[in-house]
Amino acid sequence: MVLSLDERLYLWINGLSGWGPLDRVMAFLVNDYFVPVCLSLVLFAMWFSGDGAERRRELQCAVLRSMAGIGIASIVVKVSNLLFYRARPFTYLEANLLFYPPHDSSFPSNSAAIAFAAAFGIWLGHRKTGMVALVVAAMYGFSRVYSGIHFPLDIAGGVAYGLAATLAAYVIFKALPVLPGAVIRLMRTLHLA
Amino acid sequence: MGWLKLQYFLLVFFASLGILQAVFSWRKLRGLQFFGQRIAAYLFAAATVIGSFVWFYGAGNRNTLPVLEGSQQTSMFMAATAAAVVFTVLLSSAINASRLPRTGSGTKCGNGLDDLRHTTYLRCLAATLAKVANRARSRERHGA
Numbered sequence: 001m002v003l004s005l006d007e008r009l010y011l012w013i014n015g016l017s018g019w020g021p022l023d024r025v026m027a028f029l030v031n032d033y034f035v036p037v038c039l040s041l042v043l044f045a046m047w048f049s050g051d052g053a054e055r056r057r058e059l060q061c062a063v064l065r066s067m068a069g070i071g072i073a074s075i076v077v078k079v080s081n082l083l084f085y086r087a088r089p090f091t092y093l094e095a096n097l098l099f100y101p102p103h104d105s106s107f108p109s110n111s112a113a114i115a116f117a118a119a120f121g122i123w124l125g126h127r128k129t130g131m132v133a134l135v136v137a138a139m140y141g142f143s144r145v146y147s148g149i150h151f152p153l154d155i156a157g158g159v160a161y162g163l164a165a166t167l168a169a170y171v172i173f174k175a176l177p178v179l180p181g182a183v184i185r186l187m188r189t190l191h192l193a
Numbered sequence: 194m195g196w197l198k199l200q201y202f203l204l205v206f207f208a209s210l211g212i213l214q215a216v217f218s219w220r221k222l223r224g225l226q227f228f229g230q231r232i233a234a235y236l237f238a239a240a241t242v243i244g245s246f247v248w249f250y251g252a253g254n255r256n257t258l259p260v261l262e263g264s265q266q267t268s269m270f271m272a273a274t275a276a277a278v279v280f281t282v283l284l285s286s287a288i289n290a291s292r293l294p295r296t297g298s299g300t301k302c303g304n305g306l307d308d309l310r311h312t313t314y315l316r317c318l319a320a321t322l323a324k325v326a327n328r329a330r331s332r333e334r335h336g337a
Contacts, residue, residue, distance in 0.1 A: 027256055028250070030256065031255040031256050032255070032260050032261070032266075033201065033204075033249070033255055033261075033266070034246075034255075036266065037204065037205060037208070037270070040205075040270055041205075041208055041209065041212055041242075044209060044212060044274055045212050045215075045216050048213065048216045048217070048220070048222075048306065049216055049219075049220065050220075051220070052307075053304065053305065053307060056305075056306065074263060098256065099256050100256060100257050100258050100260070110263070114263070187305075188305035188306075189305075189321065190318070191302065191305055191306060191308060191309060191314060191317050191318060191321070192278065192305075192306070193305050193306060
């Protein structure tokens with residue numbers, strides 16, 4: 001069988017698995033909860049952070065934008081899955097699986113799209129925290145290939161979808177500042193912003 | 194599946210409690226703090242965040258089915274963080290009722306979270322609701 005570059009890269013990365021300690025780290029990173037919960041908790045913390053009302057408002061706008069970006073990324077991935085299906089790598093390639101075998105479309109990686117939409121949103125609000133979030137999202141994406149459930153191109157697609165969703169949210173919020181403004185005003189009245 | 198939802202809810206609830214105490218202590222929002230000392234707040238945050246993750250991952254293999262779908266995770270996350278906020282404002286208001294003095298002629302509030310540097314959440318909410326009620330009464334009087 002002639003393999004594409006994507007398939008060869010997948011086999012090489014998945015082939016790194018088999019060493020106990022690294023497998024345990026990757027198995028921890030790859031699950032559906034750890035990275036999404038951590039990134040979401042960062043957004044939650046960002047809402048209440050900010051030194052002074054003005055900086056807090058900037059961060060709260062970044063949080064709302066990030067949430068919108070995550071929503072847009074989710075919808076776009078769902079629509080993409082209706083139009084295009086790619087089989088998971090373990091269905092026809094030799095794979096060492098560290099995760100349960102999902103059977104929805106491999107491309108794009110929904111998990112990578114959501115994680116990078118959150119991470120780019122955090123980066124727009126706070127550069128240093130955002131850099132850490134992007135590194136965590138990248139490790140999450142890598143772990144999905146290492147664990148055998150995605151091709152590298154699926155992760156790259158997820159990154160692109162996440163970035164596009166973040167930019168779309170940025171443009172929408174810039175065009176309609178009344179949207180985040182109304183939410184923040186309501187939360188301020190309740191002394192939660 | 195119901196048990197997994199509850200475990201996820203508890204993970205996010207306790208982790209959020211810790212995160213909130215760390216942020217409120219860092220930003221000196223005394224009305225929302227459980228602890229007077231910053232170190233105590235940070236230790237509480239570390240214990241709740243690390244403890245909840247250790248408990249969650251110790252309670253089962255999270256890389257097998259069944260799993261929570263994205264929409265389920267989103268709704269459970271929102272519910273758990275909202276519950277953590279409600280729990281925090283109620284408990285901190287009770288703890289700080291005697292610790293933080295009332296201001297002279299009633300509590301003056303109107304600056305969102307910044308008001309909670311010097312008063313409790315429930316006092317501020319009461320002041321805000323009183324202001325809204327006064328405005329409504331005054332509009333009625335002028336309308337009549």
